[in-house]
Amino acid sequence: MTTEIKVPVLPESVADASVATWHVKVGDKVSRDQNLVDIETDKVVLEVVSPEDGVITEILEDEGATVLGEQVIARVGAADAAPAEASSDTGSEKKESASNDSGEKQVVKIKVPVLPESVADATIATWHVSEGDSVERDQNLVDIETDKVVLEVVAPESGVISKIMNPEGDTVLGEQDIAEITAGGSAAPAAKTEEAPAESGDEVMSPSVRRLVKEKGLDASKIKGTGKNGKITKEDVEAFEKQGASAPAPKQAASSTPAPAAPVGERTQKRVPMTRLRKTIANRLLEAKNSTAMLTTFNEINMKPIMDLRKQYKDVFEERHGARLGFMSFYVKAVVEALKRFPAVNASIDGDDIVYHNYFDVSIAVSTPRGLVTPVLRDCDKMNFAEIENGIRELAIKGRDGKLTVEEMQGGNFTITNGGVFGSLLSTPIINLPQTAILGMHKIQDRPMAVDGKVEILPMMYLALSYDHRLIDGKESVGFLVTVKELLEDPARLLLDI
Missing domain, CATH: 3.30.559.10 (Chloramphenicol acetyltransferase-like domain)
Known part of the structure; x- marks a missing residue:
């Protein structure tokens, strides 16, 4: 007999939740009332326990996935029946690993979690990694922000970030591909990154730094990176901008007419779009003031x-x-x-x-x-x-x-x-x-x-x-x-x- 493991009933004020941490995996034996998974909402963390003794036969939602109330996220089978189901998964895993060993390294796509019906899209808030970085399984890669919660997307496999498709600030949809991981990769991509500074500045910058360089109109090839493997950091960009504010000022005055360019270096301003979460907080505060x-x-x-x-x-x-x-x-x-x-x-x-x-x-x-x-x-x-x-x-x-x-x-x-x-x-x-x-x-x-x-x-x-x-x-x-x-x-x- 198979028992479904469901997300607890969520209160009216909570639209969805995310799978925070699985404490078990497929094939594990579990006992009654054992904590299986932590489900996180924008207010609390809920512990989901096993209703009976058995074996985990299937996990339907990985860590980082967005789920709704009473959604089925796993199944527990009887101790004698479960191994057969688990063996099929194990067999498929062996096939995948065999194919990875015999052929090319597997490319795993990083997707946006499933968004609830009330949320149309989301925004890439912060990338914690950049292309060429080695990552471990379950390491947080990116924060994705909706108008209600911030979702953490973790690495499903250990490997190397081979491609980031959507930089910070991009609007994305549920289950959209936003990055790729080369599973099993290690130091090889890092070696390429060391050579990259001589050829292209884009390959030694994270998406947020690349966007900062573009906004300020700087030449990335002239910026010296002080980060790991010569990566250019935000501090490098700011230091380069301060140096350029004093030295290149006469050249700009000779080549272009706008004279006020020099003093602006000391009177800069930064325009950042309001995050979805901050918009929601603002709306709720306004509701309290406007409705009372x-x-x-x-x-x-x-x-x-x-x-x-x-x-x-x-x-x-x-x-x-x-x-x-x-x-x-x-x-x-x-x-x-x-x-x-x-x-x-x-x-x-x-x-x-x-x-x-x-x-x-x-x-x-x-x-x-x-x-x-x-x-x-x-x-x-x-x-x-x-x-x-x-x-x-x-x-x-x-x-x-x-x-x-x-x-x-x-x-x-x-x-x-x-x-x-x-x-x-x-x-x-x-x-x-x-x-x-x-x-x-x-x-x-x-x-x-x-x-x-x-x-x-x-x-x-x-x-x-x-x-x-x-x-x-x-x-x-x-x-x-x-x-x-x-x-x-x-x-x-x-x-x-x-």
Whole structure:
């Protein structure tokens, strides 16, 4: 009996995914619940496990391929039946290897992954290799960008890049050939590349460098390459341009009329097309601003009471609970209490209805290598300080490693973002749809403040609450922010529930 391995059901906001890493190959024996493959979306990495014991009889989608929800990507057969199916694959592999040994080296085409129905085309974002480079199996060759995700295309075989058909910036279609690899090749192409500089500059430049030379109108044969095997790098082009800006200036003045050419060397500009991903981010941010009546109100808080409390108990807290006592647990606790007092801030708009939530799931903005994500800390009203700190730390680590699940990213009734960790003194955060409010925390900075008729230097922080004025009135927004301020300036209220 053969069991199909399918891509998990993707949430509505995710159109497609890509096969990130196969942990098995055809012919491998697998056990029930063993992780077979990692599927990556623009938000999370999903692990697909084996539903039963058996043998991998077929892998339909290679690493880097774009797949849809519930698409079949592999098959697992019974332990006794699978070897026969696997043997046919092995036999074909032997035939291919035999033909490669007896005849010419095999040329493998690198294709654009299959694009989903909602994506018409894609753009070559970055080539990580150039013609003549030796590559290993599963090495990332090129990043292909759509308006939703960036897809990494890896080498299916070890060999040498023999041809790159589409340079960076080209628009390509699904399954289009963009490069060729000579499988099994090694140092021979590199030797040719060493001789190439004397004959042609194009053969010692990557597509991005070649395009840069063309844009600047430079002579590639006069540029000295400092890269591997004499390759010309972008730094070589920039250095050559700077040298040419001073020396050849008089020749240009003699041969051509435009005199302003010399000073332009110090006042250059670079025009780069906006990436698809950046366009999508821009559209979503505009959607939040255009579809909501967004308004921001501010206040400031004295952080000295919390800082004194942390200084007094941080060592005991860490020893007792195994977690550092940070500021975020205080922020979350204060926000939850304020949400209880102002239910409209914990609500959302669905068409012509207002949905009031009787639970407190708070989205925490976390910075990751792929950008800012907002995983959800659920049922915060039932958590103590240590549980909140451990929960936020766990989400931050998962975000950094790309291990956040779809469930951890979905939902959330209110968002907290702390731009203060990057040094932001004041900002107006944008609402995280479909939520109706977001609280921005900022840098703690010593400032002179009037206290009981005297000037004192206190650690102050600005609070910014952006909210949807269609649902939340000024009275509620200001009351919410004042509540957060009072709770943070007197942390005992959080413990006494007053």
